[in-house]
Amino acid sequence: MDFINLLSHISLKHIRFQKARMFMAVCGICLGVAAMVSIDIVNRSVLKSFEDSINHVTGRAALQVTGADSGFPEQMLDKVRNVPGVEYALPVIETNANLAGGKERSFMILGVDSLQDHQIRNYSLTDKSADIPDPLLFLAKKDSILLTREMAVREGIKIDQEIQVQTVQGIKKFTVRGLLDPEGPAKASGGDIAIMDIYAAQPAFGKEGRIDRIDLSFLPGETLNTMKDRIQSALPEGYYVDTPAGRSRQVEILLTRFRKVIGLIGFMAIFVGMYLIYNAVSISVVQRRKEIGILRALGATRVQIITLFIGEALAVSALASFLGIGLGIVFAKLTVGVVAQSVTDMYLKTSVRELTFSWDFLIKDVGIGIIASFAAAAFPAFAGARITPVSAIRAVPYSEDGFLLNRKTRIASAFFILLSILIFTAYKTAGPSSAFRSSAATFSSMIFLVLGVSLSTPAFLRLFMAGFHRFFSPRMGAGVRLAGLNLQKNISRNAVAVSAVFYSIAMFVSSSSMIYSLNRSFLDYIEAVERCDILVSSGHPLAMGGAPSIPMPEEMWKDIEKVPGVLSADPFRKTFLNYDGRRLFLGAIDIVRSMEYNQYILTAGNRKDIRRLLPHQDNIMVNEGFAARYRIKPGDFLVLPTPNGPIRFGVTAVVVSYVSDSGSIWMDINTYQRHWRDHLADNFAVRVKPNESIPTVREAILDRFGKERKIFALPSREFKGIVRDMLGRSFTLTNAVNIITLIIAGLGIIITLLASVLERTREIGVLRSIGMKRGQVSGVVIIESALLGAAGGVLGSATGVLIGWINLEGFFRLDLGASVQYHIHFVSIGWSLLLSIVFSALAGLYPARRAAKTNIVEALAYE
């Protein structure tokens, strides 16, 4: 009998009779692949939106010169223009603005040299791609702005209409001089972009005499590397010459942790799928062992039996994987907005307008689904092939044939767990530059731990049931004892269900603990460093990290302090600078005043030194992640690029700061202003006088400034609430995968119990014939199910606590620093145990119903 014959005669028949079970298996695999596909699509769509924005805004520029994010002197333009081989060197300002009316939509302002910019970018003030009735007026007036046609239609704006825009100078009126068709830069930022002449944008956005970037092309015959070197050597240190693709790479580096976490979630999704296939094939082997016995007795070889089961798994997984693509696209559509918002809050403004599909990754996901199915099916398929025809036909309990309880499995389990411990120990003890000090190490440790614990499930279940019989069973009724005995009778089969519950609970507990730890660390940090009463910001309520804020003049603190009830208002300025290829966060604060009420958490150095050495001096604090990466300690020196050239700064202390994955540096705002010549502030920390009401002072601040600029004045509690929401949003995908995992675990339990009920048809018939009522029979099955859930819940919770720790180490502590403490989230463990028991009991309802309906006569005849 060849493979196709086996499939068509045996497997298809089996599938036809087991529609419900096959449906559930298909659902599980489909969900697993869907999770992978959606994660891939979301991840790529976010990255693609960045890439597209960069490319559209870049135009034909071959190289770009960047400096500090706060801008650099426009005189640098002449230096670049004078480099031999440069054809065009054009200045650019890229900044954020908000419409002051309507939905107060945020958009990108691209300030360009309108007279020359068409040399590099694909648009013109007079060609068909734009409707600009009077280009001369656009050039001559400072209030000129061009909007994209898409944005104008959406906001109901027409040519020559005045619009109010939130700028550094407050709410300013601009006149829409024309509309751009969706070509070139007008396609960037999802169409949320406006173009201004650079010399009009400079004062409006606080960049007088400064530019953000130089886009350049070079003469034919010049090579990229030569030009790059030539321009780099003409510029002071701290300027970065790179291709637009290089800038995309910088964004990729910035999003490294985001991508790593997304990757981890993707992996979890694959693992869930693998579990389900393993589960399905295992149950199939258990349920059809008599059939296997007959086939073997009729002369079928072991290879044929293996091929049959693997073939079935592959056929089902292929179908399910293709269905998973469709479902994954739906998931991606549902989650992409939340993920994009989360990236905007934490890293860079992004606007994902369309999902990015690519056949290669869809094929990859389907491939992974099928390969994972193969790997998952292989183990039970081999086990099925080992069943001897005699034992199968005589219906010897499967556990006696069990492969999961043998010595080899126990050794393999111990080996994987030990390997996991060894890798993790190596990670913890390795130096910062060691290869072991990486997410890859913690990831491997996690995999081996999951594998090791999975293989130990039968042993654990045996232990669990022994404990149950010793401590609980004697005090319970006959039904409970019977359920316990039933479970003990077939440890290997039941271990499969326990594994499914274990894995989903482990993932749930690990991510809950990880999220809880991060939330606690972040909120503790915010609590320590933001102890003001009201936070005044503009453009974005947080105005910290990578959130796209609209800076305000630093001098505004004086006006805020004049508001009745205000005790003090301290400016905070953030910028980013290029350091060792990374986008380093630089925060500037009034160190003396800030230390009066904020409690900076130091991991090295002392407060006295900060007060003594930071104000007005060339000294800085660095965060612990940065300090660990570059082995920096107080007393060391660091040369930082400033718009005025490289400056040597002394390191005074190492502080806890989670504002950036790439590292952060803190200095006194006076020092910052001296070197960066930037007199803007992203927010003001306002303290209210004693006995003054915070809401009243907040209203007074809004009254005072509300007419001239759109500001957020958030009381401390509200601000922290927004941070909490933002953190919550950032884990949306993780939570979604957790829910999928729990659903799949539920399906796994239903499949397992159904198989168990079918296998025990005769036994149930006997019980019914000696007087057991239908309710009692179904009660036994439900209790069995709940016990399986409890066993999986206990093992999953314990493993989840460890996985959460490992993941926090590899995906967060590595970047943010050792101060991110791991906290076990006991609430989620409690919920997990409760959920695993209740969920499993619910999953047992259907099999219980089937069991209760068993016809006594037919059951007794069943063999």
Added chain:
Amino acid sequence: MNRTFGRGVLQYASTIIIFMIIMLSSSAYAMSGREVYEKVHEVRTKSLDHKLEATMVLFDKGGGKRTRTLVSYSKKGNAESYKALVVFKTPPDLKDVGFLVHARTFSDRDLWAYFPEFKRIRRIATNSQDDSFFGTDFSYDDFAGPSALDDYSFRILKEDAVDGKPCYVVEVTPKIHRKYTRYVAWVARDLWIHLKIEYYIDKELYRTGTFREVKVISGVPTAFKAEMENKETNHRTEMKLEDVQYNTRHSDDLFTQRALERAGK
């Protein structure tokens, strides 16, 4: 085989005939295209010492109309060098917006613009010469004086008449990179100025100009009314000269960046 050979002979013969026709037709005119343009160039060079006041009316595709007035000064230097200054007088939004040209030769020139609201002189890229002159349908090149004849090749297509004035219709093809691939100009035979011009990008007509009300002022034929239409945007600009003076011999101080900032005052 015979058929192929026959077709080859036919093609060869046709090529010869067409070539002969072209040669005959070229030699049929009293002048070559280049000679026509040498005359045009001569008139243009003469017009380089001037002061003129003009009104421009811009019509957009929706029928909207924007009017502006300007004054233009120009001074011829040695050989091919010249300087020019254009200053807008009205509307108030554009008052004192200026445009300065320093040409070292007919093909090598610097262009600057000045916008009073910004108080900043800005350079205009040299290869922007075919771009719109401040939103009008004229190009910077239309205001920047004559071009170098060696950068173009000329071919007389036919003789024609515009408003009853006999013209040579000359096809001018740039050897250097320009926005257009060629233009066809109707050059008045006795005045040596354009009466009509059509710019093409490959076979596509994208800009047309007409020049009317020609008067001879101080020996320089001058079209007092010009209209340029952009076929791509359906936008057109009418320019009417109000006052024209030649041989003005302006001071060099009028063509400095400082003068640009002061709107020629």
